[in-house]
Every structure is written in C-alpha cells, then in structure tokens.
Amino acid sequence: MKRLLMLSLLLSLGACGESAEKGKTPAPPEPEAAELEKYVAPAPSASYEEAHAAAVAAIEHSAELGHAWSTSDALLKQAVTAAADGDEEQAIQLADAARIQAELAARQAALEETAWRERVLSD
Numbered sequence: 001m002k003r004l005l006m007l008s009l010l011l012s013l014g015a016c017g018e019s020a021e022k023g024k025t026p027a028p029p030e031p032e033a034a035e036l037e038k039y040v041a042p043a044p045s046a047s048y049e050e051a052h053a054a055a056v057a058a059i060e061h062s063a064e065l066g067h068a069w070s071t072s073d074a075l076l077k078q079a080v081t082a083a084a085d086g087d088e089e090q091a092i093q094l095a096d097a098a099r100i101q102a103e104l105a106a107r108q109a110a111l112e113e114t115a116w117r118e119r120v121l122s123d
Contacts, residue, residue: 048088051095058102067109072101
C-alpha cells in the first residue's frame with residue numbers, strides 16, 4: 001500500500017513538473033528601482049493621526065478598486081489598539097504598514113487590470 005501511494009505521488013509530481021515546463025508563461029517585467037524603493041523603505045509618518053488618516057484613505061481607495069487586502073484592516077486595528085494603549089511609536093509603525101499594504105493592493109489592482117488579458121487571451 002505504501003509503495004502504491006509513493007508511486008502515485010511521484011507520478012503526479014512528475015506530471016506537474018512537465019506541464020509547467022511545456023506551458024511556461026513569461027515572467028512579469030521587473031518594477032523600476034525607484035518605484036520599488038518607495039515600498040521597501042518609506043519614511044515613517046510624523047504622527048499617529050497623520051499615519052492613521054493616510055492608512056484609512058489608502059484602504060478606502062483599494063476597496064473602491066475592489067482589491068482591498070484583509071491584512072490592511074488587521075494592521076489598522078492593531079494600530080488603533082496600540083494608540084489606545086499609549087504606544088504611539090508602535091501605532092505609527094502599524095498604521096504606516098497598513099497604508100503600504102493598501103497602496104500595494106491598489107498597485108496590484110492596476111496591474112491586474114491588464115494582466116488578465118495576457119493570461120486569458122495569450123496563445
């Protein structure tokens with residue numbers, strides 16, 4: 001029984017590897033270094049109020065695009081809790097992280113607007 005299970009597992013993994021090589025899709029273009037840099041190490045917000053307002057606006061924007069990430073809301077809730085506990089530094093970090101997640105979600109929405117055509121309509 002174990003041999004049969006192992007054999008079927010190996011055959012299925014082998015089949016997966018072959019089909020992936022036959023139907024290779026081209027890799028998406030790399031983002032410009034300047035564009036990527038904005039999301040790798042953005043400057044922290046000056047205050048919690050500023051960070052919270054920016055995060056809320058970015059989350060609302062990504063939601064309007066129909067592409068909000070659940071991580072953004074979770075991070076914002078943690079930021080609110082940290083602010084209520086008096087830990088402003090942690091609250092700023094969390095709200096900034098929520099904003100970044102929402103901005104990336106909006107960027108992904110923009111990319112997906114055209115990428116689906118390439119996936120669906122390609123030869």
